[in-house]
Amino acid sequence: MHWTRRSFLQALSAAAALLLSRRAYAIGEHDRVAIPLLRYAGNWNPRPNALRRLLQSVEQRTSILVETASKALDPASPDLFSAPFVVLAGDRAFEPLPDAAILNLRQYLQAGGFLLVDSAEGVQDGPFMQSVRRDLARIYDASRVVVVPRDHVLYKSFFLLDKPVGRVVVSDNVEGVFDDDRLAVVISHNDLLGAWERDNFGSWTFDCTPGGETQREHATRVGINLVMYALCINYKADQVHIPFILRRRQWKVD
């Protein structure tokens, strides 16, 4: 995405409109969309500001109301069921999750919960991801972890995307676990959170390689699509959307 003066002014005016507009209430702040991290024995929060930054982007670009306050949940705690979208992040191996956490996560995912696993390792199947696979195999049969096909609604839930890039592009795909026709778990190898991470002054913490800022914009769009998918599931697979999406995909190809 190249910033032109026109697009910058558009963004500026929209941001101004947001600031000036009447504050929109969900009925109870509890029902705003929040994305807590799962806390475990290890480096569970390698990108401390990433989710807050993503949620800010979600609120700027979509109609979704979000709760940007950082939050972490113990996967064995009943509080897990207060947030249908959680993230498991890390950059190194971790000890196996307790059995209570595994049982809780299994029930959570079966009941409609959504888990994003993001590796900040910058390599495919590093120690963190091996730990994840070990514990996922305790929740689901290992064979259920599959590559999410490119025509899946995840790639069109808001933005029309070609590739699930993050801070890095060590994998061209995301993996996932399906519960019936719903993606219950999405596994990213590309350090999505690293692309969203900013410091407290608003500066990007990491460079995105190899695509630079264009790649970062695409990584943000992947994040927005993940949130939109978690909230709308296969809405964009409804018959009514298909002609529009096909037409735009065609336009891109031409």
Add this chain to the structure above:
Amino acid sequence: MEGRLNDVSEYNASDLLWLGDWSTAWLVALVVLGVIVIAVSIYDLAPMKPARRWTLVSLRAAVYALAVLLLLEPAIDLKNVTKVKNRVAVLVDASGSMALEHEGRARIDRARDAVEALDLPAELEDDNHIWDVFTFGGDLTDTTANALSSVRPTERATDLGAAIATLARRYERADIGGLVVISDGTDTGEIGERTRRDEELDAVTLEAVKSLQAPINTVAVATPDALTDVAITRVVRDDFAFVHNKVSVEVRLQVVGVEPTSFPVKLIRDGELLQTRDVTVTADETAYTVTFEYVPKSIGKEIYTVEAPEFPGEVLLANNRTHFLQKIIRDKIRALQVVGRPSWDERFLRQLLKRNPNVDLISFFILRTDQNVHIASQSELSLIPFPTDELFNSELPSFDLVIFQNFNFGPYNMRQYLPRISSFVKEGGGFVMIGGDLSFASGGYADTPVEEILPVGLPPRTSPNLVDEALFRPQLTDAGQRHPITQLAFDPASNARIWASLPEQRGTNLVLAAKPDATVLATHPRIKVGDAMMPVVTVSEVGEGRVMALTTDSTWRWGFEHLATGGTPREYQVFWNSAIRWLIKDPDLKLLKAEIPADEYTPGDTMTARVRIQQADYTPAPNVEGKLAVSYRSFEAMLERSPETKLVREVDFVTDADGEAIVEFPVDQVGIWTATARAQTSAGELRDADLALAVSAANELRDVLPRPALLAQLSAATAGVHSESAVAHRALNLNAPRTVKVNKREVIQLWDSSIVFVAVLLLLGTEWTLRRRWGRL
């Protein structure tokens, strides 16, 4: 021997018998041996003169033949027999169409003339046949030639096939001499159905009539000449149709004696003209077909009328109009979910609806508003325009249920469509508004047509407080404890415990009091409106439709957060599934159900109504007393849209162990019959109604055009005689009696005679003598 000859004269029939018990193989062996003997003789006698040679060969062959004859033991079976008369059936058509007049004389009178002209023998018996006389319509009825004068042609069908089948069973052991069918040929049974006009008899009919092995003689009492009639002969349709799905109805007409012209055929629904199709009559054609297509609007039963105009001189006017009942059922529940912004509440409800195989869900979510940053081009987004006109104008009637979930109409120029949503509900649709910051008063619905249909009043948008963010648990009202939507368990105590265990709701929209005709199912525990607690779950019936107002946006927590405390998603699923079923008036939710299983009756029939009553927990309710009111409305009243309905009778009933009661009542005239059941139960007074039509002889008078050709085909197929005028019985083709009775019998054995032995000896002696004389040893 003389005595034996005298005896022989007493017999009038004889058969040659072979008493020798020789198998076919032996007979073949004897023949082969004979051939060999003769062949050897011919070879042996070759040197002789031909005349001598062939004389000797002939003598040897004769000897051999006589010897074989002796072995076969021939005998003559002498019999004295008499013939047994076979049965001839005269079948006189007594169906309704025989009452029609041609040139001043009814067809039945012509049939009586034809029977008289048969000149049946006295006592209905002659040398070869015994005559039986029947009338037929739907089946066969015994009568006599004399009794025919008092027979009235009132049978509701003309089923010659059924009559022949009955006759074949009756004559199972008897020899059938033939049939004489006197009819107009307008067969409404299987024969007439299978064989259309101007077509050959079908194979099944041919087999059926030929299986009688007797000629069918036919006398046609009417011909189609000089007849004028416009008849709706058949309405081809499915027994049931799906609501909101296009239905096709094919109407077949028969037009005879009408000059080439064009006339309208009308399709009328519940007395209201629905469609018109034109029929163009030509000189060559008599059969016409028009097709109507329409979309049923609501489930239940709809009465349709097909009507053709009357023409001067028609032989029958009753067949210019027909009525039928169309049962409209639901295919799938078509639900429209409109959401102001993605949220967990939307997501869990969509997932529930999508996974329900009985729901066809159309969703529209507002994913981005004008207040969001638009930094990506449209081509990079999957967003589609919100098709407000298509959804809320053209397609709205096709939905059973509309869900406004945290949706504000303002930004989408939808104010013009709000009256249509109101009309949609009043005409039978279901509508639910679910809370959120874009809903109820926050969504700007105060003083709009949508507020009119909501079961709660709304504060003005300028009110300082439109939402309350405090957590709360809804409190069930008395009505809520019994209502199917909020009855999460049948036992009231269990139900109360479940509601107390559900996760708290995260705030509520603020609404005013429930409207007078609304039912509050659950209230806020603390917020008051006047003296009453503020409604949270409220329902009402608006016109033909139903509405629910739910002022929170966190029921999803019942299906998700509830699991954290050991609960299940069941309560969330039961709540919403019950709400949807109630909103769309699912018939299965009726605790009292009255049903008339058959759609059509004929005057004189007994109509059966079945009443089924269930307790609040949907188990059968035995020993419940109730009343069934039977009311009648004429077709004329319906077509004139007159409300005139007459209460015919009221019957008491008591349900049996299965919670059912059967009530029967007579139907004495054509029209619309309604059975309304009422009963007082623990769930209050329950009531339900069902209807059926009484129509005159359903098919008999649909097609009254005589079919002499069909009668002629039946005769031709069975070697009978067909006549279109009176004919004497002597001119008919009938089987001669096939069965005989043996009075006296004697078997004379021909081989057991000295003459045969003498003949053999003479032939052998002659052969020996000649052979010696002609120089052979």
